[in-house]
Amino acid sequence: MSKEAFMEDLAAILEVEPTELHMDYGLDRDNWNSLTIVTAIVLIDEQFGINIEGDKLRQCYSVGGLWQLIQNGLESGG
Amino acid sequence: MNCQATIKAIASYLPPTKLTNEQLGQEFPNWDIEKTFQNTGVAIRSIAERNECTSDLGVLAAEKLFTQIGCRPEDIDFLLFCTQTSDYFLPSSACVIQDRLGLRTSCGAIDINLGCSGFVYGLSLAKGLIETDLAENILLIVGDTLSKVINDQDRSARSLFSDGASATLISGVEADEMKIGPFVFGTDGRGARNLIIPAGGLRIPLTSETAIAKDDGSGNIRTSQNLFMDGAEIFNFTLRTVPTAVRQLLEKCRMALEEVDFFVFHQANKFMLEALRRKIKIPREKFSINLEFYGNTSSATIPMALEVALSQGQIQPGAKVLVAGFGVGYSWAAAMIRID
Numbered sequence: 001m002s003k004e005a006f007m008e009d010l011a012a013i014l015e016v017e018p019t020e021l022h023m024d025y026g027l028d029r030d031n032w033n034s035l036t037i038v039t040a041i042v043l044i045d046e047q048f049g050i051n052i053e054g055d056k057l058r059q060c061y062s063v064g065g066l067w068q069l070i071q072n073g074l075e076s077g078g
Numbered sequence: 079m080n081c082q083a084t085i086k087a088i089a090s091y092l093p094p095t096k097l098t099n100e101q102l103g104q105e106f107p108n109w110d111i112e113k114t115f116q117n118t119g120v121a122i123r124s125i126a127e128r129n130e131c132t133s134d135l136g137v138l139a140a141e142k143l144f145t146q147i148g149c150r151p152e153d154i155d156f157l158l159f160c161t162q163t164s165d166y167f168l169p170s171s172a173c174v175i176q177d178r179l180g181l182r183t184s185c186g187a188i189d190i191n192l193g194c195s196g197f198v199y200g201l202s203l204a205k206g207l208i209e210t211d212l213a214e215n216i217l218l219i220v221g222d223t224l225s226k227v228i229n230d231q232d233r234s235a236r237s238l239f240s241d242g243a244s245a246t247l248i249s250g251v252e253a254d255e256m257k258i259g260p261f262v263f264g265t266d267g268r269g270a271r272n273l274i275i276p277a278g279g280l281r282i283p284l285t286s287e288t289a290i291a292k293d294d295g296s297g298n299i300r301t302s303q304n305l306f307m308d309g310a311e312i313f314n315f316t317l318r319t320v321p322t323a324v325r326q327l328l329e330k331c332r333m334a335l336e337e338v339d340f341f342v343f344h345q346a347n348k349f350m351l352e353a354l355r356r357k358i359k360i361p362r363e364k365f366s367i368n369l370e371f372y373g374n375t376s377s378a379t380i381p382m383a384l385e386v387a388l389s390q391g392q393i394q395p396g397a398k399v400l401v402a403g404f405g406v407g408y409s410w411a412a413a414m415i416r417i418d
Contacts, residue, residue: 029295029296033296033297034234034296034298034309034310035113035114035117037309037310038309038310038313038349038350039117039349041310041313041314041317042313042317042349042353045317045353045357046353046356046357051314051317051318052314053310053311053314054308054309054310054311054313054314057310058295058310
């Protein structure tokens with residue numbers, strides 16, 4: 001699954017335009033809450049077939065950090 | 079012909095006091111209740127009265143069942159009561175219910191301490207008792223009153239959970255074909271801390287400290303005497319476990335997914351159910367979503383959804399129905415059933 005497709009779906013979860021989303025885009029208590037995190041869990045499962053621990057997701061502070069977690073998950077086989 | 083355990087009837091009881099999305103919206107004005115509804119699928123929850131326990135709801139469900147099918151209390155020779163919100167540490171609520179319902183004193187009665195997977199485990203125990211000739215008519219009552227253990231300021235949990243109980247009569251019939259089963263079971267206690275009421279048992283007794291309310295960082299407030307759920311980890315567990323359990327069950331049944339007539343999963347929340355449905359590739363029309371007027375009633379969601387699907391004709395007599403319960407423990411179980 002491409003990074004572009006993921007970013008597009010993540011933008012929908014965060015309710016921003018895909019063009020607004022970049023690697024430094026901040027994740028905070030307002031946009032990165034229990035609801036958006038579980039939605040992201042499903043998205044990551046559907047697009048990449050991996051599960052990332054809830055604690056790691058909660059401690060993610062930028063889109064770039066989230067993307068790195070996915071890469072780490074893919075490298076370790078999910 | 080062999081003696082096969084089969085589901086004879088199901089009846090449920092929801093307490094009349096309701097908690098609507100509008101009421102929750104008034105209590106939490108900064109909360110997007112419409113978006114929450116889209117995700118949970120819950121519009122109305124039922125709330126037990128202050129002095130009303132799960133056993134009371136269970137008794138009402140069982141009395142409804144008896145009236146519905148003309149069964150008499152003395153016909154029951156085994157009672158299985160599944161709850162995680164018991165009346166007492168001891169005795170078992172099943173013993174209290176035996177007396178309340180007027181079941182005979184030669185009736186066996188035990189509690190099963192499970193949540194979302196409890197109904198499927200209850201079916202497996204009932205099948206075992208009947209098909210080994212230990213009992214003839216089993217009353218399986220499942221339910222919870224989680225509203226009593228959820229903090230008033232925990233909006234996430236309050237938006238999901240509902241109180242209720244369901245009663246199922248399981249009896250033996252002479253038949254060639256298996257009516258309940260095969261089963262697959264699963265347990266992973268590493269997930270115990272992710273859905274828990276930490277204090278109030280003997281491990282962490284109630285103290286003034288366990289009564290201190292704390293914000294969990296996402297605006298939900300609770301004490302360690304309240305229900306805690308790590309939603310993210312529960313999602314991970316479910317996405318990892320349920321599709322595998324369904325695949326294992328189909329292999330055991332030597333059936334293809336397409337041969338199953340209807341699927342009733344534990345009604346956790348709509349978003350999770352839709353994610354599972356897509357992942358397992360179940361057609362929408364074969365998949366129960368029964369949350370709007372029921373909420374998540376823990377172990378009672380599957381029989382309640384079965385009852386609704388039967389009454390609405392989504393399940394036709396003799397249909398092959400795959401039921402799957404999963405959650406607190408972690409504990410899960412799936413089974414193939416036929417309801418004639």
